[in-house]
Amino acid sequence: MRKGLLTCGLLLIGLATIILLQTSGCSAPDQEGAVMQSPVERGKYLVTLGGCNDCHTPKNFTPQGPVPDETRLLAGHPADATLPEFDPALVAPGNWYLFNSHLTAGVGPWGISYAANLTPDEATGMGLWTEEIFIQAMRTGKHMGTGRPILPPMPWQGLAEATDEDLKALFAYLKSVPPVKNAVPAPVEPGEVGGK
Ligand code: HEC
Numbered sequence: 588m589r590k591g592l593l594t595c596g597l598l599l600i601g602l603a604t605i606i607l608l609q610t611s612g613c614s615a616p617d618q619e620g621a622v623m624q625s626p627v628e629r630g631k632y633l634v635t636l637g638g639c640n641d642c643h644t645p646k647n648f649t650p651q652g653p654v655p656d657e658t659r660l661l662a663g664h665p666a667d668a669t670l671p672e673f674d675p676a677l678v679a680p681g682n683w684y685l686f687n688s689h690l691t692a693g694v695g696p697w698g699i700s701y702a703a704n705l706t707p708d709e710a711t712g713m714g715l716w717t718e719e720i721f722i723q724a725m726r727t728g729k730h731m732g733t734g735r736p737i738l739p740p741m742p743w744q745g746l747a748e749a750t751d752e753d754l755k756a757l758f759a760y761l762k763s764v765p766p767v768k769n770a771v772p773a774p775v776e777p778g779e780v781g782g783k
Contacts, residue, residue: 630760633753634661642702642740645689653688662712662767663704664691670699675780684740693740699775700738708766721758722751738774 624632634640643661645668646653659665670687677683678694685694691702704712713721716731723732725746730737737743746754 626756626759627763628760629753629756630758630763633749633757634760637742637746637757639705642690642693643705645691648688653690659767659769660764661705661761662769663771664701664769665689666770666772668692670694672781678780694780695739696777697738697774698777698780700741701771701774702741704767704769704771705761706764706767706769707762708768711768711770712766713761714766716758718755718758721761722754725749725754 639661640655643663644655645659645662645665647656664687668687668689668691670692673685673694678685678696680696686692693700706712707714709715720732724730724737725743726732728737728743728747729735746757749757
């Protein structure tokens, strides 16, 4: 009788192990599922992790704080927003960086930079960009891959480390968001900073 119980117990343990092994084996399809994401889905995921909306999406201001304005997703610094006056001495090297409340304009020793319109609007966004231009810009830190240096706080140095596949996915997602017409101002040189 005892022997029977022991065998039964051992059998049960064996069965539990098999079930455990099988359940851990079950995670394989999930991982494959993640790899099977479409480039647009992958790009959306990377945009979320990369915090692109923090700087590139204008905000709605709620009692809980600023939240991304979904109607202007990734549309960049609002063309009609004015920056409050400030003392340029505040942003001398080693002092402060200042940001507007949308977090779309940043002031520092580099002057004033305005987060770009990443939507596919042809006139004011990235509608005319090719995948090659996007990858080149993120890899080199040059505007459109060949122009002036891309200014802080755009974290292109981190994006330069991304795989080609991930940069392509980012671009595919950016091409998929609704186009928003919003002409972001050109950056302001350090010498001309003073509350524009
Ligand atoms: C901390 C703020 C910040 C974050 C986070 C950020 N950006 Fe930017 N980005 C900027 C600013 C500011 C500019 C404009 C810089 C300039 O005018 O030189 C910019 C410019 C760009 C440009 C235009 C580059 C060019 O060639 O002119 C692209 C494309 C871009 N960002 C993509 C992204 C993507 C994709 C992400 C997320 C993975 C992201 N950014 C995250 C602030 C940010």
